[in-house]
Amino acid sequence: MGKIGIIIQREYFSRVKKKSFIIMTLLGPVLMAAIMIVPLWIAMQDKTVQRIQVIDDSGLFQNLLQSDEYNQFDFTPINIFTAKENFYSTDYNVILYIPPSIIKGNYNVQLFYKKQPGVSTEMFVRSQLEERITDMKLFANKIDVELIKKTKTKINLSTNKIEEDGKSTQTSTTVNMFIGFVGAILIYIFIFLYGVQVMRGVIEEKTNRIVEVIISSVRPFQLMMGKIVGIALVGLTQFLLWTILTFTIYTITYTVFLGKVDNKIEQIEKIKQSQLEKGPFNAPEEIKKMDSSEVIQIMRGLKQIDFVALFLCFVFYFIAGYLLYGALFAAIGSAVDNEADTQQFMLPVTVPLILSFIVAQSIMQNPEGALSFWFSVIPFTSPVVMMVRLPLGVPIWQLATSMLLLAAGFIATTWLAGKIYRTGILMYGKKITYSEILKWLRFNS
Amino acid sequence: MNLLLAEHIEKQYAHHKALDDVSIAVQKQSVFGLLGPNGAGKTTLIRIINQITAPDKGELFFNGEKLQAKHVSQIGYLPEERGLYKKMKVGEQALYLAQLKGMKKSEAREKLKIWFKRFDIYSWWDKKVEELSKGMAQKIQFITTVLHQPQLLILDEPFSGFDPINTNLLKEEILKLRNEGATIIFSTHNMESVEAICDHIALINQSKKILDGNVKEIRNSFKKNIFEITFKGNLIAFTNALWTGYELLNTKSDGDYTIAQVKTLSSNNPNELLKSVLPEVEVHGLQEILPSMNEIFISKIKEQNNLQHG
Numbered sequence: 064m065g066k067i068g069i070i071i072q073r074e075y076f077s078r079v080k081k082k083s084f085i086i087m088t089l090l091g092p093v094l095m096a097a098i099m100i101v102p103l104w105i106a107m108q109d110k111t112v113q114r115i116q117v118i119d120d121s122g123l124f125q126n127l128l129q130s131d132e133y134n135q136f137d138f139t140p141i142n143i144f145t146a147k148e149n150f151y152s153t154d155y156n157v158i159l160y161i162p163p164s165i166i167k168g169n170y171n172v173q174l175f176y177k178k179q180p181g182v183s184t185e186m187f188v189r190s191q192l193e194e195r196i197t198d199m200k201l202f203a204n205k206i207d208v209e210l211i212k213k214t215k216t217k218i219n220l221s222t223n224k225i226e227e228d229g230k231s232t233q234t235s236t237t238v239n240m241f242i243g244f245v246g247a248i249l250i251y252i253f254i255f256l257y258g259v260q261v262m263r264g265v266i267e268e269k270t271n272r273i274v275e276v277i278i279s280s281v282r283p284f285q286l287m288m289g290k291i292v293g294i295a296l297v298g299l300t301q302f303l304l305w306t307i308l309t310f311t312i313y314t315i316t317y318t319v320f321l322g323k324v325d326n327k328i329e330q331i332e333k334i335k336q337s338q339l340e341k342g343p344f345n346a347p348e349e350i351k352k353m354d355s356s357e358v359i360q361i362m363r364g365l366k367q368i369d370f371v372a373l374f375l376c377f378v379f380y381f382i383a384g385y386l387l388y389g390a391l392f393a394a395i396g397s398a399v400d401n402e403a404d405t406q407q408f409m410l411p412v413t414v415p416l417i418l419s420f421i422v423a424q425s426i427m428q429n430p431e432g433a434l435s436f437w438f439s440v441i442p443f444t445s446p447v448v449m450m451v452r453l454p455l456g457v458p459i460w461q462l463a464t465s466m467l468l469l470a471a472g473f474i475a476t477t478w479l480a481g482k483i484y485r486t487g488i489l490m491y492g493k494k495i496t497y498s499e500i501l502k503w504l505r506f507n508s
Numbered sequence: 509m510n511l512l513l514a515e516h517i518e519k520q521y522a523h524h525k526a527l528d529d530v531s532i533a534v535q536k537q538s539v540f541g542l543l544g545p546n547g548a549g550k551t552t553l554i555r556i557i558n559q560i561t562a563p564d565k566g567e568l569f570f571n572g573e574k575l576q577a578k579h580v581s582q583i584g585y586l587p588e589e590r591g592l593y594k595k596m597k598v599g600e601q602a603l604y605l606a607q608l609k610g611m612k613k614s615e616a617r618e619k620l621k622i623w624f625k626r627f628d629i630y631s632w633w634d635k636k637v638e639e640l641s642k643g644m645a646q647k648i649q650f651i652t653t654v655l656h657q658p659q660l661l662i663l664d665e666p667f668s669g670f671d672p673i674n675t676n677l678l679k680e681e682i683l684k685l686r687n688e689g690a691t692i693i694f695s696t697h698n699m700e701s702v703e704a705i706c707d708h709i710a711l712i713n714q715s716k717k718i719l720d721g722n723v724k725e726i727r728n729s730f731k732k733n734i735f736e737i738t739f740k741g742n743l744i745a746f747t748n749a750l751w752t753g754y755e756l757l758n759t760k761s762d763g764d765y766t767i768a769q770v771k772t773l774s775s776n777n778p779n780e781l782l783k784s785v786l787p788e789v790e791v792h793g794l795q796e797i798l799p800s801m802n803e804i805f806i807s808k809i810k811e812q813n814n815l816q817h818g
Contacts, residue, residue, distance in 0.1 A: 272591035279585040280608040
């Protein structure tokens with residue numbers, strides 16, 4: 064094995080064996096799963112039936128409030144005081160008291176409870192009351208309530224991409240955006256997290272003073288690259304483990320919770336197919352409704368994305384972007400004596416990275432504009448920005464240009480960083496300035 | 509036969525010249541002392557020999573061949589500012605450094621075991637470096653420097669941080685390595701250790717070599733014809749005996765004896781000196797006082813600095 068291999072090995076194993084690495088690797092997917100599952104679980108917990116005792120002293124709402132699955136209104140003609148007194152001997156969860164003053168426009172309504180009802184119950188009660196009052200006001204002004212209701216419209220926009228060859232595919236922009244954004248965030252975090260690790264590693268070697276011993280055996284460039292590559296492998300290992308673990312958890316959740324949805328899509332496609340033969344407008348109302356429901360749209364969008372190609376691109380931008388910035392972080396580490404001094408040099412490195420993240424958000428507004436193009440081609444911003452664009456479809460020539468420039472970019476920064484690094488690691492006790500670094504670049508050692 | 513030859517080395521940094529036409533020749537199987545005050549250019553020269561930096565001008569030869577990358581495995585370097593990975597285990601770390609020098613892992617492990625046992629530190633194998641004291645870490649550092657049996661050992665201030673017992677242990681090891689065939693370049697400010705272990709020296713000051721040669725010859729060439737006489741008898745009679753041709757520098761009494769330092773002015777013959785004093789006092793000892801390396805060091809550097817500023 065070459066010397067660079069020995070260095071990579073040490074950098075890799077010294078980090079992978081750390082307790083913090085193992086804990087983070089296991090905890091990451093669990094946290095992610097928790098983010099996915101906990102709201103679902105909470106939502107399910109919330110679904111106990113609330114029995115609401117309504118005491119309507121205004122007399123306006125008699126039997127006008129409509130119960131649903133989880134909230135049952137029950138109008139009782141008793142006094143509020145007796146109701147409150149007897150609350151615990153009844154099986155009502157909540158008392159809704161509507162005072163007579165509501166007729167005069169004083170919209171204060173009271174809710175009494177044994178146990179705090181969920182937000183959904185409160186919202187349900189509020190919206191029911193508001194809707195009734197709106198209806199009554201419309202009615203009082205001689206406006207047809209049914210007409211108003213008919214004018215309310217909800218559009219389901221299904222997006223379709225037409226390729227040059229005329230092939231049309233239904234896409235889901237929202238889902239694509241989301242997936243691209245997640246990829247971009249991952250790259251952004253990865254570069255920052257592991258770039259800073261490279262920098263710390265270099266500073267550690269420098270302050271430990273072991274660096275001089277090592278570079279009497281290997282060339283400084285080998286040490287720098289060994290470190291960058293070793294840490295990249297740590298990151299990839301962590302990412303791979305996260306993916307596998309998250310995927311496992313996802314599959315389990317998918318089969319348990321979303322399997323039914325998948326069946327429905329197939330069902331709809333089949334019916335659609337048979338309907339097409341008969342004529343487009345004969346589809347049963349229920350199927351039409353289901354077809355446009357949001358969950359189905361999302362699921363269809365997910366199925367449309369070429370995950371293999373996307374994953375390969377992701378890995379490329381992940382690695383190349385990291386190498387580009389990793390070399391710069393190594394150069395920063397070599398130029399300073401301790402972490403506190405890194406501030407002034409961190410700025411020019413972090414600005415393009417943060418900028419790309421900001422741009423990524425505005426790209427969602429206009430995925431194929433000039434801003435999107437330039438930022439997804441310039442090496443310093445392309446790893447993050449291109450990731451957002453990828454699931455939305457990027458012309459091959461743009462992707463190729465972006466990848467080539469990024470490769471050239473990381474070769475350039477590595478070369479530059481190597482020059483700074485080999486001088487920097489042997490400099491001690493001196494406050495390094497930018498002009499000093501420029502001198503290092505000009506003078507060959 | 510020279511193991512290392514450096515010819516007319518020059519090195520310019522952005523702000524100053526670190527080495528100006530420095531040449532050294534290091535004989536095989538000798539201890540070569542590289543001396544000089546801080547900032548003289550010693551470390552730069554050592555880094556050039558280690559191929560950490562390249563000289564602007566001049567050439568280096570190792571065993572007659574032009575110095576090149578493959579010679580790295582023939583050199584062991586202990587820098588002045590040294591350290592180890594704090595979080596790494598001692599054994600693992602020593603293995604790592606040995607592998608970087610081109611040793612096979614299994615071979616390195618075998619040799620490390622022998623060294624660790626010899627230094628009585630075998631029980632530290634699985635300890636982290638941060639758990640060790642400074643002196644303990646120094647021992648490990650020394651072992652990793654010599655483990656791959658380099659032909660040339662470069663030790664920059666090897667004794668700093670060692671207690672007297674370990675300093676002695678290290679001195680013995682250095683001489684033993686030399687006797688087994690190694691050549692050692694030894695950079696230091698500690699002049700006592702120079703007299704004890706160096707065969708040759710080069711003195712560098714302000715980027716220039718100002719003195720080099722065999723240690724004994726240098727001391728002889730700097731001698732000031734001073735003799736120390738230990739005697740019993742009358743001091744006045746002794747003084748009278750040295751009336752012409754001598755200068756009595758100082759005297760001190762040590763019980764029944766008197767110890768006097770005498771500088772000869774005309775001839776540098778101890779027999780003449782003895783003849784003059786024998787009739788007057790009972791002589792118990794006579795010894796020529798050679799200047800210490802420390803004195804030579806200081807006087808040479810003052811001389812050069814005065815030349816430059818005066």
